[in-house]
Amino acid sequence: MLISEKQKSILQLLADGQFHSGTELAEALNISRSAIWKHLNGLATDLGLQHSAVSGKGYRLERPLELLDENEILKSVDAKIKPLISRIEIFDQIPSTNTYLMERNHNHAPSGMACFAEQQTAGKGRRGRRWVSPFGSNIYLSLLWRFQASPLAISGLSLVIGVAVIRALQSQYGDIFQLKWPNDIYCRDKKLGGILVEVSGESEGPCAAVIGLGLNVYLPEAEAAEITQQWTDLCQVTGQPRHNRNALAGELLNQLFLIISEFEILGIASYLDEWRQYDCLKDKSATLHIGQHSYQGIVKGIDDQGLLLLTKPDGNTQAYASGEVSFSGDIV
Template sequence: MPITDKQKKLLALLANGEFHSGEELAEALGLSRSAIWKQLNGLTELGLHYTGISGRGYRLDKRLELLDQAKITDGLDDNSRASILLLEVHDQLDSTNSYLSQKLHHGDASGIVCFAEHQTAGKGRRGRDWVSPFGSNIYLSILWRFPQSGLGEIAGLSLAIGVAVTRALTHLQIEGIELKWPNDLYSQGKKLGGILIEVSGEASGPCSAVIGLGLNVHLPATEAEKITQPWTDLGRILGSKKISRNTLAATLLNHLIPVIADFEKTGIAAYLDEWRAVDGLKGKPACLYIGNQTIEGTVQGIDDKGLLLMERADGTVQAYASGEVSFHNATS
């Protein structure tokens, strides 16, 4: 269900996490108190929950910091600001990747950045849904064109993007982030985020990519019930320490944009050492699923092309370019 203008005004009032009387909300929105109650109930469809107490009013169960285009732009460094053609913040999209894929196919230029507060059809790998409650996490996509590179030459981009995200989180003093080949972010064995890159173009160039990032900042428990694997979010990692979503958004762009812009020159080689330093799979027994094939073994890191190295029971080591990795009985 699309978010309405009334709901947007209601959220702007409730975002501070304080109690607001029904009378106050009704007056501000020009609605009856019974209509306000209906608007509040509609918020649950966005993954938001509220508390109502007689004599005190209503408040959101979790304070919201809504994304603000001006605040994100103010947090960008000069290089990122110069490289970004357009930065958009949407209340709601089906998915940020789908939105920019449409722009890509319509011929839009490189350097468009898109955030959404809520996704109605967020995408993970292999068509899985990405749980996307309103105003809680980071849903980000970047459209980029690579005029000098073919599809094979940007094959390691997801690993470089993973490195850029770990750099950004380290800059914000968030430690202990691990990467799971080829495109997941983990903390203490639990999934924190994921990268989804959709490419198009020619084998010998040029090509284009829509680079998507989903990062859990605050994932409400009621929404997390839909997730079928161990998960975490930045709120659980940081404890009492708070993080601004707008600061986080700008910091991510300050680290993502230079990596993407330089990738045609550097390739994956510039990021191998950093990726290996935070490899969360190396040395672990795992299963690699490629179509209907299951390969069991021990992960031995990545090779210099970013391919996954698996050691089989007979001691042989083979490199794989694609597949889904499952470890510790978790569903990838």
């Protein structure tokens, strides 16, 4: 479903979470009160944006809404970072921000593109899992960056991106966030977000990376019912019912573009110590899943190439380049 201009205007008027009369809304949009009612019902049915209707008061959204806005995002972007951003696109609804930028990459789009969405209808995580994407609630972001190096040379990029995300979150909310190898954002042993890096290019270089981030700001329990992992969102973590998504989006761009622009020169080694500070798996019993095989042991952190170190029951420690780890009730 594409959101009509009338529907978007209604959302902007109701975004404050206060009651607005049908007459007020109808006059502002120059349409009938019955048309207002139909648009609101359409938003509830198609986007899950529920509203209250009270006689004598009018309509209001069940939760206040802050729509993403390029000008508001740029207010939080540092002057030194802005030249790295070639373009910002914000979609009301899109199948997947990563898929969109992969397509743009094949059409020779410039490096430095950033794509946000209010909702993804086919958002994806690792191994093709669907990423739950309620409208206007979270951060769905993908970046396109072109490297002169080969895909193998940037193999540690997803870990480095995790460091950038943690930096952005810390600047807004404090030192309470963690990383779970290889590409999940955690807080208090619950998943807060995920990273998906897709790389294409010649084996000897150059290559292009599309870097996707899904971050839970507010995730309704009904929407999250199908999630098999323990999850959390920023509203639960901070106890704050509202968050400035535009400011958070701007700070994410600051940290992501800073690290991406440095990574080809500095490599993963410059970020390993910081990544290890945020490691939520270190010294925990865990199970590593690779395809149809599972390996149990104690996680001993990561090596200097970013590989997972797992000490098995026989005492041998082995490094793994890929896989998924479950611990403390996680379900893979």
